[in-house]
Amino acid sequence: MSTDTPTIVLVGHGMVGQRFLEALAERGLTAAHRVVVLCEEPRPAYDRVQLTSYFSGTTPEELSMTDGEFIERHGIELHLGDPAETIDRQARTVTARSGLTVSYDTLVLATGSYPFVPPVPGKDATGCFVYRTIEDLLAIEEYAGARATTGAVVGGGLLGLEAAGALKGLGLATHIVEFAPRLMPVQVDEGGGAALLRTIEDMGLTVHTGTGTQEIVVGEEGAVTAMRLSDGSELPTDLVVFSAGVRPRDQLARACGLAVGERGGIMVDERCRTVSDPRVFAIGECALAADGRVYGLVAPGYEMAETAAATLAADEAAFTGADLSTKLKLLGVDVASFGDAHGTTADCLDVVYADSRSGTYKKLVIGRDGELLGGILVGDAEAYGTLRALTGSVPPVAPERLVLPAGSGAPAELGPSALPDEAVVCSCHNVTKGTIRGAVTEHRCTTVPQVKKCTRAGTGCGSCVKVLGQLVDAELEASGVEVDKGLCGCFAQTREELYEIVLALRISSYQQLLDRYGRREARGGDGCEICKPAVASVIASLAPAIGADGHVLDGEQAALQDTNDHFLANLQRNGSYSVVPRIPGGEITPEKLIVIGEIARDFGLYTKITGGQRIDMFGARVEQLPLIWARLVDAGFESGHAYGKALRTVKSCVGQTWCRYGVQDSVRMAIDLELRYRGLRSPHKLKSAVSGCARECAEARSKDFGVIATAGGWNLYVGGNGGATPRHADLLAQDLTDAELVRLIDRFLMFYIRTADRLERTSVWLERIPGGLDHVRDVVVHDSLGICGELEALMAAHVAGYRDEWAETVNDPEKLARFVSFVNAPDTPDPVVGFVPERDQIKPDLPLLAIGTRPLEGSAQR
């Protein structure tokens, strides 16, 4: 390294530090400088804002904000786990814990904050934690799993509530202790606090407001046993999380004589240069900005990072202050505040709507000239994205119409289209509506993920993604981009639209649907292999409700089914079939095991335990299927629908009955669920699992709907997937009773069946549908569309109408007549189907092919 390359040293590789590095790189400064980064944590920068999502399955790797590639490409020297310990401003050197000393030309401090722990006795006891880093979360999780059933959070602010939600998710009985008279005192006012309190308590958390923590009571082993509160009472608890605010980490700066504010924070000017030393900058939460504030949010930090980088590149930039809007990310509670939420501007007026029964509170602060200054939303933060972006301008409709609930008077039709171009839609990254429109019109983005990548909007706290989706759609439509969303060459409608048509008009025949609603050129024809099974599946899932005959081999239905459904078995590569009887929850008696063994032996079938906790018998010829099934039905087996786009298996772990860790009877629940949803036809296959505790031996979080037992009931996760693109399921709701669980799954599945595309697993669907998980939660948990009653009724009809397909088939000569090898020689085995021995069983004897190239398995339509 030549000595005349100027050196930039960055202390702290957090969110803002990383953004600073990116800003340097964008301006070409990494090429012209040596850049050294001292990082205290054992891992490079990650998304602290989304920290809590770790508990709903996001891995530390997924939280990471950078990769080795970026660091390497820009020649950045990153020292992990090596914090800066001293700064010598005379010599212009920084010394790290390892002894490494680096000379700098420019020093940038991005050391963030530390969680404030009130100086109460016992605060350092085993079982006391803070909530700031991935390491903190890992420690909390481990401790909670090993030795806690109750937890308490000190502090009822934004972070405290997030931490409390996490503890509850870990299965702890959770308390929140807040010194102020209400929750989230900084963001919400008294009315909002009351609505919030009700919602939080309804979720099963215990809230103690107006109460201070006086002492942490420690047991004999040095671990927390209780908290002594200011009212003299004692609150027994096994674990304490302090979340009583943060303080800027300015110790390093103080020690080297840089000026800090009275209440902390490294004093900087509008360029983010420290007021004491022009060679030293401070950005992010450790800085006391020129407007006299320390910002505890990431967006202002990012702006400071940009400002500092621009200043180094001798560009004009200044940081003069920022917006403090926030939205709570805690599960199931909608709280948002934006702009001047407390109405501190002179002459401002409030518009308030409150409904204490539903826990809704909405307040807008309106300026003298009618401009929207800010507001607070509790219980229903639907309008947050739009309102925040409108802040500072006069809204296009009267303010009271913005807060009234839908249905009372004329609800405000105020979409993002009403926003001016300069409205900031994403405040985390300061992206305006104009920039987002530009991404669509100039950069040719056509999807939300593309726009996210192009503009960064939506990649912070995520609260703007909904508005983002609406804007992208509106823009695409406006620019006349016509995407043919049709199901196939025969139908211009999507699967969802066809579902609505079938349901509303009670159409139970494919031909009728094709002739009336198909594309003009397809009407009167024979359809195609794409729409036939898709429509058959729609008709089958709605069969009881639209009065269609339920059996997949009845009438016209039979002609629409894929070959697997047509023969109620899975076609194998040599033309033989596999047979999979249902084994609910994976539980099976020795007698039934023996029956399977006998049948497999008598018909010479290859047997294998599947990945779905049941047994597959391979190598059956088509004419053998009825004989095999007659015996299986006789022994009490039912179709396992391994062939159908339908419920496959509900796996289970052994659970509370046997396992020392189990907290609920996971086997019983798995069996109940499998029996309830068996036979349900859906856009793609459905898989599920139930685990008896958070150790998750049943791998429920890789399932379309997964259930994990907690001390208080069941947690429901949705949208998981193994397969080609694995996805961990997202937590939909916590601590449900049996009945609540079933009701939510009923609604979730029916909503999926109604709105998903053909062959779209729940994982893909959840990522695709506008609003994503939040929207699905609104619909199925909060019934925001008012359709839950209908969804439940549809599922009830399915459950009542269920009949075993194989039992019906073996008793129906007409259906059995189809299970022949040849129409003119029904009992002659297909000579092409041959087998050779392998490992004491059989395998297909594959024919030699005239065609050399075989398409990649699975590359064809599945």
Next chain:
Amino acid sequence: MTLAPETTDLKVQLRLEDGWFTVCDLRLLIPGRGVAALLPDGRQAALFRDRAGRTYGIDNRDPFTGAAVLSRGLTGTHQGRPFVASPLLKQRFDLLSGQCLDDETVRVAAYDVRSTA
């Protein structure tokens, strides 16, 4: 191709080198679905009937996998012509010519089919 109001007595026949070969009663062909037939020389044919009542026959063997399964595929109409999609890897075959619609180098045998009393 014949359309008759009363089909119960009709037989499906397929033309081989040495004349028409009777396969089965027409009523055994469900519109939109195929059946497999064993031919005298051991080869197999896949017979189909569309919703208009027209019948078709092609070789039953899927040339991409070697399995005799084309009779078990789903049928449809592509640009006005009837086709069947193999149930294994989903390639489509024109029912009149046997031509594979997804790979122009592949074709299976096609048969003349009729239904007579």
